[in-house]
Amino acid sequence: MNQDTLLKVINISKSFGGVQAVRNISFDLKPGELLGVIGPNGSGKTTIVNLITRFVKASSGEVMFHGKKINHLPPHKIIRLGISRTFQMVRPFYKLPAYKNMIIPLYSPRVKNFIGGKYGDRDAIALDLLEEVGFERDSFVAYKPAGILPQGYLKRLELAKAISLQPELMILDELFSGLSLAEVASIVPIVEKLRQKGIAIIMIEHRLKELFKIADRVIVLNYGEKIADGSAKEVMASDDVKNAYLGTEA
Amino acid sequence: MEKRKERIDRGIKARSKDIFALSSYREMLYLSAPRLIPILGFLILPLVLGVYWQKVLLSVAVFVLLAISWDILAETGMVSLGQALFFGVGAYATGVMNHYFGFHPFVSIPLATIFGGIICTLLLLPVLRLRGIYFSMVTLIIPLMLVRVIEATKIFGGTEGLTGMSPLPSIWVELYLIIGVMLICLFGFRRMLDSDFGLVLKGIRDNDRSVTNAGINIYWYKTQALFISSSIGAFAGAFMTHLYMFVGMPVFALDYSILPIAAVVVGGPGTLAGATLGACILVPLSEVLRGFGGLRIVFYGIFLVVFTVALPEGIFHYIQRKYNQFERWVEVDK
Numbered sequence: 144m145n146q147d148t149l150l151k152v153i154n155i156s157k158s159f160g161g162v163q164a165v166r167n168i169s170f171d172l173k174p175g176e177l178l179g180v181i182g183p184n185g186s187g188k189t190t191i192v193n194l195i196t197r198f199v200k201a202s203s204g205e206v207m208f209h210g211k212k213i214n215h216l217p218p219h220k221i222i223r224l225g226i227s228r229t230f231q232m233v234r235p236f237y238k239l240p241a242y243k244n245m246i247i248p249l250y251s252p253r254v255k256n257f258i259g260g261k262y263g264d265r266d267a268i269a270l271d272l273l274e275e276v277g278f279e280r281d282s283f284v285a286y287k288p289a290g291i292l293p294q295g296y297l298k299r300l301e302l303a304k305a306i307s308l309q310p311e312l313m314i315l316d317e318l319f320s321g322l323s324l325a326e327v328a329s330i331v332p333i334v335e336k337l338r339q340k341g342i343a344i345i346m347i348e349h350r351l352k353e354l355f356k357i358a359d360r361v362i363v364l365n366y367g368e369k370i371a372d373g374s375a376k377e378v379m380a381s382d383d384v385k386n387a388y389l390g391t392e393a
Numbered sequence: 394m395e396k397r398k399e400r401i402d403r404g405i406k407a408r409s410k411d412i413f414a415l416s417s418y419r420e421m422l423y424l425s426a427p428r429l430i431p432i433l434g435f436l437i438l439p440l441v442l443g444v445y446w447q448k449v450l451l452s453v454a455v456f457v458l459l460a461i462s463w464d465i466l467a468e469t470g471m472v473s474l475g476q477a478l479f480f481g482v483g484a485y486a487t488g489v490m491n492h493y494f495g496f497h498p499f500v501s502i503p504l505a506t507i508f509g510g511i512i513c514t515l516l517l518l519p520v521l522r523l524r525g526i527y528f529s530m531v532t533l534i535i536p537l538m539l540v541r542v543i544e545a546t547k548i549f550g551g552t553e554g555l556t557g558m559s560p561l562p563s564i565w566v567e568l569y570l571i572i573g574v575m576l577i578c579l580f581g582f583r584r585m586l587d588s589d590f591g592l593v594l595k596g597i598r599d600n601d602r603s604v605t606n607a608g609i610n611i612y613w614y615k616t617q618a619l620f621i622s623s624s625i626g627a628f629a630g631a632f633m634t635h636l637y638m639f640v641g642m643p644v645f646a647l648d649y650s651i652l653p654i655a656a657v658v659v660g661g662p663g664t665l666a667g668a669t670l671g672a673c674i675l676v677p678l679s680e681v682l683r684g685f686g687g688l689r690i691v692f693y694g695i696f697l698v699v700f701t702v703a704l705p706e707g708i709f710h711y712i713q714r715k716y717n718q719f720e721r722w723v724e725v726d727k
Contacts, residue, residue, distance in 0.1 A: 196606075198602065198605075217610070218605050218606075219605050219607075219608050219609055219610045219611070220608075222605070222606060222607065222608035223608040227606070228606060230602070230603070230606070234599075234600050234603060235603075236595070236596060236599050236600070239592075243592065246589050246592050246593075247592060247593055247596045247603070247604055247607050247609070248606075248607040248608075249589075250589050250590075250592075250593050250607065250609065251607040251608040251609055252608060252609070253608045265589060304603075304606075304607070308607065308608060
């Protein structure tokens with residue numbers, strides 16, 4: 144197995160009843176690479192994330208991480224290997240203050256391995272991590288219940304939860320959806336910073352303009368099939384992609 | 394003029410919440426009174442009550458334990474309709490050890506607590522993946538099933554049950570043993586639920602995918618919660634066996650499943666203190682209503698309905714709010 148490949152997805156398929164959500168998709172990812180996954184609604188983007196992290200079992204196909212097959216492992220073990228993800232629909236613990244929301248990922252065995260069994264105050268680490276994603280330290284935002292925070296902060300919280308696991312691969316499922324231009328503009332540098340640290344990132348996104356600025360490579364899905372793979376320019380030049388997004392003339 | 398109710402934290406609460414630089418006896422009392430009053434109350438009650446009400450107190454404490462056990466499970470997202478399973482398995486475990494092997498109650502009760510916990514956990518392990526009502530249905534069925542197993546196979550005395558258990562040395566040992574355990578469970582597990590471990594348990598209830606996404610094995614944590622809960626229930630059952638000097642099929646009765654739930658609903662879920670308060674109201678109430686004979690259940694039912702409608706949050710949450718906040722009516726800004 145080539146050491147240059149961090150994640151390898153081989154011919155993965157999934158059908159829900161009669162609906163083929165994902166059909167024979169293969170791709171691979173190098174360490175530190177930022178891969179964008181785009182496609183119209185219902186094209187199977189989120190299903191791919193669920194298949195990699197095995198929140199959903201694949202009908203067929205394989206997922207390899209560091210050259211080892213991982214798609215027989217339960218989700219929590221996959222996460223422990225160093226793959227973390229965010230969810231498209233953020234569902235924080237609404238009654239808890241934002242920083243308390245960080246306690247659960249910080250309780251993770253994976254984090255224990257990094258910082259050592261006893262590491263005192265999780266609250267303090269939580270506040271540090273939240274500052275990293277843009278919760279101003281001097282303000283009270285981090286102490287407010289997650290239920291009253293605006294969407295922008297909830298997405299940041301979701302991002303902070305994924306960062307806290309110190310992953311090698313982060314899968315961000317529609318991180319920018321529901322955010323204003325200004326909010327997106329403030330999150331992009333955080334993502335860039337993660338990439339500079341050498342974390343490989345898969346971004347599922349509808350906000351193509353922002354994605355294309357930062358993505359090394361983009362794959363396009365339509366009806367569960369991969370229709371294009373390459374740099375942003377190459378992908379957008381493809382006729383298949385134009386058809387998928389704009390439709391064909393009858 | 395439209396008005397709305399405004400709730401404001403009392404100054405004393407804001408000062409004493411996180412900052413433990415208490416400046417006066419008044420503030421110290423504010424923090425300690427809610428803890429000291431129930432502790433002292435339970436320790437003094439046995440001394441002032443008559444024999445009959447002492448027995449009621451024993452029963453209250455047993456139901457408090459069952460309610461706490463139910464509340465811990467519910468906080469982890471597992472709504473059990475079968476606390477009788479834990480209770481009954483504990484009761485039979487100590488019964489068998491005492492009846493067949495002659496273990497002293499002081500040995501058989503702790504052993505029954507642990508083994509009862511292990512047996513119940515193993516019984517429910519295969520259904521931990523079930524959520525919501527599906528889990529509840531299984532917990533409801535298992536104790537009813539065990540009753541039939543005992544009836545059909547005639548093991549452990551069959552329908553007659555096992556009699557002649559060794560009693561505990563005296564009523565005082567009985568009273569202070571169960572009250573001690575109850576207070577330790579109440580404050581100990583309350584602390585546990587407030588810890589990071591407790592947060593993970595509540596996280597599983599609210600959003601188990603998010604907990605899995607932290608690389609945490611939710612089934613392992615559910616198993617731990619189940620073991621804790623079933624051990625508490627098993628202790629209550631084991632204690633009752635030596636109290637009545639008898640163990641039989643009634644230990645799997647529906648009362649032991651339903652009354653703890655009613656106690657938590659009346660008292661307020663999620664705090665264990667609410668469960669305690671609920672059991673302390675419902676069990677004596679049922680005794681007081683004995684005078685009504687057949688109508689007892691009717692009055693009991695009316696009381697439950699009135700309480701759940703008037704105070705859906707539970708008595709404990711209501712009292713807690715009144716204790717920590719004051720309310721005033723203010724005009725609504727137009």
